[in-house]
Amino acid sequence: MDFSLNKEQTMIKDAVERLMHRHYTFAQRDTYARGAAGWSEAMWQRYSEVGLLGLFDSDVGGPVEAMIVMEAFGHSLVLEPFLAAVLLCGRAVQRAGGGSHAELLQDIAAGRLLMAFAHTEPSSRYELSRVATRATCKDRRWILSGAKSAIMHGDCARRLLVSARVAGEPADPSGIGLFLIDAGSAGVRRTGYTTQDGLRAADLVLDRVEVVAADVLGPPGAMFPLIQELADVAIAATAAEAVGAMQALHDMTVAYLKTRRQFGVAIGTFQALQHRCVDMLVELEQARSMALYAAMMASEPDARSRSAAMSAVKVQITKSSRYVAQQAIQLHGGIGMTTEYAASHYFLRLMAMQARFGDGAHHLNALASIDGREVLPAA
Amino acid sequence: MDLRYSPEEQEFRGEVREFFRSVLPREIRDKVALGRLPSRDDIVRWQRILNARGWAVTQWAPEWGGTGWDTVRQYIFREEMYLADAPEPLSTNVTLVGPVVIAFGNEQQKRHFLPRIANVDMFFCQGFSEPEAGSDLAALRTRAVRDGDQYIVTGQKLWTSYAHQADWMFCLVRTDESARKQDGISYLLIDMASKGVTVKPVMTLDGGHHVNEVFLNDVQVPVTNRIGEENRGWHYAKFLLGNERILTGRIGLSKSRLRRARDLAARVPAGGSTLAASHAFREKAAALEVELKALEITTLRVLDEVRRQTGTAQDPKISILKIKGSELAQATAELLLEVAGPHALPRQEDWASGADVACIGPEWAATAAPNYLYLRAATIFGGSSEIQRNIVAKNILGI
Numbered sequence A: 001m002d003f004s005l006n007k008e009q010t011m012i013k014d015a016v017e018r019l020m021h022r023h024y025t026f027a028q029r030d031t032y033a034r035g036a037a038g039w040s041e042a043m044w045q046r047y048s049e050v051g052l053l054g055l056f057d058s059d060v061g062g063p064v065e066a067m068i069v070m071e072a073f074g075h076s077l078v079l080e081p082f083l084a085a086v087l088l089c090g091r092a093v094q095r096a097g098g099g100s101h102a103e104l105l106q107d108i109a110a111g112r113l114l115m116a117f118a119h120t121e122p123s124s125r126y127e128l129s130r131v132a133t134r135a136t137c138k139d140r141r142w143i144l145s146g147a148k149s150a151i152m153h154g155d156c157a158r159r160l161l162v163s164a165r166v167a168g169e170p171a172d173p174s175g176i177g178l179f180l181i182d183a184g185s186a187g188v189r190r191t192g193y194t195t196q197d198g199l200r201a202a203d204l205v206l207d208r209v210e211v212v213a214a215d216v217l218g219p220p221g222a223m224f225p226l227i228q229e230l231a232d233v234a235i236a237a238t239a240a241e242a243v244g245a246m247q248a249l250h251d252m253t254v255a256y257l258k259t260r261r262q263f264g265v266a267i268g269t270f271q272a273l274q275h276r277c278v279d280m281l282v283e284l285e286q287a288r289s290m291a292l293y294a295a296m297m298a299s300e301p302d303a304r305s306r307s308a309a310m311s312a313v314k315v316q317i318t319k320s321s322r323y324v325a326q327q328a329i330q331l332h333g334g335i336g337m338t339t340e341y342a343a344s345h346y347f348l349r350l351m352a353m354q355a356r357f358g359d360g361a362h363h364l365n366a367l368a369s370i371d372g373r374e375v376l377p378a379a
Numbered sequence B: 001m002d003l004r005y006s007p008e009e010q011e012f013r014g015e016v017r018e019f020f021r022s023v024l025p026r027e028i029r030d031k032v033a034l035g036r037l038p039s040r041d042d043i044v045r046w047q048r049i050l051n052a053r054g055w056a057v058t059q060w061a062p063e064w065g066g067t068g069w070d071t072v073r074q075y076i077f078r079e080e081m082y083l084a085d086a087p088e089p090l091s092t093n094v095t096l097v098g099p100v101v102i103a104f105g106n107e108q109q110k111r112h113f114l115p116r117i118a119n120v121d122m123f124f125c126q127g128f129s130e131p132e133a134g135s136d137l138a139a140l141r142t143r144a145v146r147d148g149d150q151y152i153v154t155g156q157k158l159w160t161s162y163a164h165q166a167d168w169m170f171c172l173v174r175t176d177e178s179a180r181k182q183d184g185i186s187y188l189l190i191d192m193a194s195k196g197v198t199v200k201p202v203m204t205l206d207g208g209h210h211v212n213e214v215f216l217n218d219v220q221v222p223v224t225n226r227i228g229e230e231n232r233g234w235h236y237a238k239f240l241l242g243n244e245r246i247l248t249g250r251i252g253l254s255k256s257r258l259r260r261a262r263d264l265a266a267r268v269p270a271g272g273s274t275l276a277a278s279h280a281f282r283e284k285a286a287a288l289e290v291e292l293k294a295l296e297i298t299t300l301r302v303l304d305e306v307r308r309q310t311g312t313a314q315d316p317k318i319s320i321l322k323i324k325g326s327e328l329a330q331a332t333a334e335l336l337l338e339v340a341g342p343h344a345l346p347r348q349e350d351w352a353s354g355a356d357v358a359c360i361g362p363e364w365a366a367t368a369a370p371n372y373l374y375l376r377a378a379t380i381f382g383g384s385s386e387i388q389r390n391i392v393a394k395n396i397l398g399i
Ligand SMILES: Cc1cc2nc3c(=O)[nH]c(=O)nc-3n(C[C@H](O)[C@H](O)[C@H](O)COP(=O)(O)OP(=O)(O)OC[C@H]3O[C@@H](n4cnc5c(N)ncnc54)[C@H](O)[C@@H]3O)c2cc1C
Pocket: A260, A262, A263, A267, A270, A272, A273, A330, A331, A332, A333, A334, A335, A337, B125, B126, B127, B128, B129, B131, B133, B134, B135, B136, B158, B159, B160, B161, B162, B204, B210, B211, B377, B380, B381, B382, B383, B384, B385, B386, B387, B390
């Protein structure tokens, strides 16, 4: 076992942390959040300059690099569409698009193209294979109709990667295809909004949207394994993001206990609160370990083992996030409840994450459905 | 001993239920049922309906409009109110300031204020906490200096809920700088329209405008607006906080949230069926119901004991009710959040605050997050859970 980072990884870590330090104070973040897009175009260009937007490419960086970036992003509550556009869509296009989409990948890496992964639907909840949006083939074109909801950064994406069913019943894993569409295509109606954690999202209605053959990703009907892989990538990435956010929140809480005075003393002198901070740290460390496990398991080729591992990750991350975030507010008292103070924004991010890519209950159930004396693969 | 409700109590429950069913305005019920915030007008309108029936201030002394019901009937009344999706009577008026005026005000104050408090002709807010006086409330610094028949009040209050909607504030102020900190505090009623009062919003986690900063700059307050004796305010505040702690449990509200979670889970897909069919969900809901049942009995038991033994709301056992009640309020809100799942993601504070705007996603899910978020404060306000534990450790356990 080796927990250390190599030279390139250390360089990425330093580069991201430098960017965050310079450009992502709480006040700067607030300015980005209030802009029309809800995030910073200038930051996006900076990410591109240091090579982060090419991280979907396994030659450029793997899950460990993604973890490093996402942890730093979680620490500063980054608003940009890195997960959606780069880690998910970039990867999907690279894995399934073959040579024909090289230009798309260049555009993503250069920060010229924003994409979003339009998979979840109003009644799919956390079931990955529940896709009711239909794709029918007609004169070598595909026609898509249906609805998608809570699409991360779907409001600003120029192109959308849409899952749709070409055959089978609504929850069948087989019969699902992936299609690239322009957000401005005829028949696309989207409603953009802000989510609880300050990110942007969109709900989409697709009404007979046409897709040409060149924009079909991989063999239609056989794309569920890739969708599952993307969900696993997302879980690993958000695990690291959660760890970064929890670390920041924990630091903030401990610092506050040292400065806030009541009854003539710093409230950090109350042992009840000290123990609570220790329990938060225990949860944080448990989460950190599972984020590492996620990075190790993200490249596991056996899909079952990989997904079981990611379920385990999500279970721990959810539990830790919930405890750390709730106690952070509690120990801050009233000030933790206000949006003027950073703690509440960390709380919101950690809460919103729980409702993306399956909540703790969903993943616990997935694990509990596996038979065996041990259900988790070794890292 | 008999823990069942008697036939008379059940009949009473039926009467209350029928009353709520017949008089609660539909628009108000719909808002409350969806977890949206009733407006000031809604609150005033509803309380006047209750007041017309003589049920706005049920717990007050009968000569000032109370009903004289025993603990069990009071409890049934509240529970039915929550189950009917009715807003509760304005708690600052009915539970907090009213009883203080009754217990410690003079005749003239009672005659002047009580009918107006009961009918919400005066909408009150609570000005206790300050930036440096939260858990350590007695450290408050807002000063009131006597000048003839007035006090001149200067200072800052923080976290003042609904000060932006209020006409009046009951307020703790320091009238003696030299005394022990608990012994130099007085209890004043301040007209929010007075010169020198400024209210600034403080936005909370849920995106709502519930709390405020209130700046008091040389505000003139007639000495006749002081309740009770000068420098005895701490005593009145403790009396009031006991009542506040009994209220914060809100078991009926938690029960109605749990019911709602179960109903809605039947609409939510999970594991090829619905969430309501999932064993894990059913266990969670059942476990909460068990705790709520236990707390219901504990509440009735403690309140009965308190009434018979000390007769005041200052009994430390009340802290037990506050600790458990606030935790269960949070747990039921969290279950609803889990049911809402991804539908809870859109941030739509305007809709949740009752504004006339379109809702993104299903309406039933749109307030799950804001309610869960706001309720994080339930273990902070009214004396935090840590402070309640300190009270129990010291005053019940003697350690
Ligand atoms: C939404 C909301 C609405 C409110 N509405 C009102 C209102 O209308 N009117 C009003 O007057 N006030 C109101 N409050 C204020 C509320 O009563 C205070 O927030 C509360 O008393 C805690 O004070 P604080 O926020 O300063 O936290 P602090 O007192 O600074 O506490 C911070 C942390 O330290 C802990 N702590 C403090 N002392 C001890 C101790 N001795 N032992 C162990 N732990 C300790 C606390 O439990 C908490 O976890 C409201 C607060 C909120 C959040």
